[in-house]
Structures are given as structure tokens and as C-alpha cells.
Amino acid sequence: MPELPECRIMSDFINHTCENKNFEKIYRVEKGNQPIEYLSSKFSVSSDTNGKEIILNLKFKEKSIPVYVFMGMNGNWKYVNTENWNDTKYIRLRMDDESGKSLLLYGGYMGPKYKIGEKFGGAKRGPDPTKNFNDFKDNILSNLDKKDFDKPIYEALLNQKYFNGIGNYLRSSILYYLDENPFQIAREVIKNRPEIINMCRDIPIKSYNLNGGQLKDWKNPFDTESTDFKDWVYYQKGLSIKDSNNRTFWFHPKWKN
DNA sequence: CGTCCACGTCTAC
DNA sequence: TAGACCTGGACGG
Numbered sequence: 001m002p003e004l005p006e007c008r009i010m011s012d013f014i015n016h017t018c019e020n021k022n023f024e025k026i027y028r029v030e031k032g033n034q035p036i037e038y039l040s041s042k043f044s045v046s047s048d049t050n051g052k053e054i055i056l057n058l059k060f061k062e063k064s065i066p067v068y069v070f071m072g073m074n075g076n077w078k079y080v081n082t083e084n085w086n087d088t089k090y091i092r093l094r095m096d097d098e099s100g101k102s103l104l105l106y107g108g109y110m111g112p113k114y115k116i117g118e119k120f121g122g123a124k125r126g127p128d129p130t131k132n133f134n135d136f137k138d139n140i141l142s143n144l145d146k147k148d149f150d151k152p153i154y155e156a157l158l159n160q161k162y163f164n165g166i167g168n169y170l171r172s173s174i175l176y177y178l179d180e181n182p183f184q185i186a187r188e189v190i191k192n193r194p195e196i197i198n199m200c201r202d203i204p205i206k207s208y209n210l211n212g213g214q215l216k217d218w219k220n221p222f223d224t225e226s227t228d229f230k231d232w233v234y235y236q237k238g239l240s241i242k243d244s245n246n247r248t249f250w251f252h253p254k255w256k257n
Numbered sequence: 258c259g260t261c262c263a264c265g266t267c268t269a270c
Numbered sequence: 271t272a273g274a275c276c277t278g279g280a281c282g283g
Contacts, residue, residue, distance in 0.1 A: 002265090003264055052265080070265075071264090072264095072266080073264065073265055073266095073276095073277095074263080074264080074277085090277085108276070108277045109263080109278070110265065110266085110276060111276085111277090113265095113266085113267095113275095120267085121267075123266085158265090167265075212264095213264055215263090217264080217278090217279095235264085244271080245265095247265090
């Protein structure tokens with residue numbers, strides 16, 4: 001679900017919601033209803049993103065604790081009255097402030113996961129194309145000889161080591177607007193059409209400016225509309241195939257064989 | 258009813 | 271390169 005634009009929007013929502021508020025308790029809801037003992041003192045909450053990763057900063061008097069979050073296929077955030085916290089299904093994380101409200105991280109099927117004070121293992125995420133574009137570009141160009149770029153471009157674009165933040169609708173949209181055969185080897189496409197690197201920055205920003213991809217489950221937490229988004233995005237349009245990871249890739253019919 | 262599909266990533270054979 | 275994670279909506283018989 002959430003790709004880079006949606007993660008940035010959710011991060012904006014967290015920053016907007018938590019500005020000038022004091023929190024005092026944090027609960028790992030799936031592990032019970034007791035607040036985490038060693039974090040039960042006043043703290044502020046701010047948020048940043050790196051591609052599809054959201055990083056909360058819990059600032060205590062004596063220390064700062066990062067919380068690393070990835071949203072999975074269908075996570076989101078909301079800010080509710082604490083007394084009604086349990087009206088929301090599939091809550092993962094709950095933070096109570098001193099005004100009687102709570103910030104919730106929730107999501108069911110393949111939903112969000114988080115780690116408090118430590119990063120996720122697995123493949124390392126590359127630089128964020130919308131925030132550190134020069135590093136993003138260097139990271140691709142200086143690794144172009146790697147095996148990762150032997151794959152067709154439509155598969156390579158989901159590799160978070162190089163294309164942090166690009167997800168399923170963004171790869172289809174980038175390749176559609178690039179107007180290049182998406183079944184070519186990634187390395188060749190990047191060499192012949194280097195503007196694809198800029199598009200990995202500009203297409204997510206465009207989506208962000210259209211209030212994000214409200215495709216199916218995900219809703220913009222600011223309650224904004226996204227009618228223009230659906231006209232613009234290249235998703236569930238044209239033809240599709242299953243990629244090697246069994247994910248659907250949408251492409252213009254003219255590239256069929 | 259059943260079957261297929263979904264904006265993602267980690268882990269194990 | 272599978273399988274695991276894990277819910278619910280759409281659609282067909």
C-alpha cells in the first residue's frame with residue numbers, strides 16, 4: 001500500500017498532529033494494554049521519512065528514541081479520543097498525550113511493522129529520491145554494473161536498495177510517462193534514457209501533490225480528495241503481467257511483445 | 258458459499 | 271524463488 005508519497009503525507013499528518021503536544025505513554029497494542037514501562041515519562045513526537053520508511057522521534061527529557069516504521073500494504077495513522085481508542089481495529093502502536101487524545105498506528109492485512117530504538121534488518125534502503133536526490137542518483141550510477149541492474153527495468157524499480165520509495169503504482173506510472181519499453185534490461189534503460197532517474201523524484205512528488213494514492217484501502221489522513229490522482233496514475237490501466245515476485249505490473253499495450 | 262486480488266518485505270530451503 | 275505474514279472486498283456459481 002503506502003508508497004513514498006503516502007508515507008510523506010502520513011509523516012506530515014503526524015507532525016501536524018503532534019506539534020506542541022506532550023505525550024506520556026506508549027503501548028505496543030498487540031502485546032497487551034500496559035504502556036511500555038521504561039518509556040513512561042513525558043515526550044514529544046516528530047516524524048521524518050526515508051522513502052517508504054517513517055521514522056518517529058520520541059524526545060524525552062534525557063534521551064531521544066527513534067521508532068522505525070514501515071507501513072506494509074495497508075497501514076495508516078489517526079488521532080482519536082483516548083477513551084475511544086479501542087474502536088479502531090488492528091492497532092499496532094498507541095501513544096497517549098496529556099490532553100486525552102491518542103495517536104494510533106493501525107492496519108490489518110500485511111499491515112505496519114515497527115521497531116523501537118533499532119532499525120529493521122534486511123536489505124538496506126537507499127537514499128530518498130525526493131529528499132536526497134544527488135545521493136539517490138549517485139547510488140544508482142555507481143552501482144550500475146551490479147547484477148541488480150541485469151533485471152528488466154519494471155522489476156528493478158521495486159528494489160529498495162536503489163529505488164527507495166518506489167512501489168507498484170509508481171513503477172507503472174514512471175515507465176508509462178517515460179514512454180519506453182519496460183521489458184528492457186534496467187542498465188540499458190538508465191543509460192539510454194537517464195531522465196528516468198529524475199522521474200523517480202518527480203513522479204512521487206507529483207503524486208504527493210495530488211494528495212497521494214487513494215486507490216483502495218488507503219485514505220489520506222487529512223481527509224483530502226484525489227480525483228485528479230486517478231486520472232493521472234497509470235494503474236489498473238492498459239495490460240498487466242505478474243512479475244517474478246507475483247506482483248502485477250501495468251503497462252501500455254504498445255509494449256506487448 | 259468458494260476463489261482471487263490488494264499501494265510490501267523478511268526469512269528459510 | 272517459494273513461502274510467510276494475514277484481512278476483507280469483489281465477483282462467480
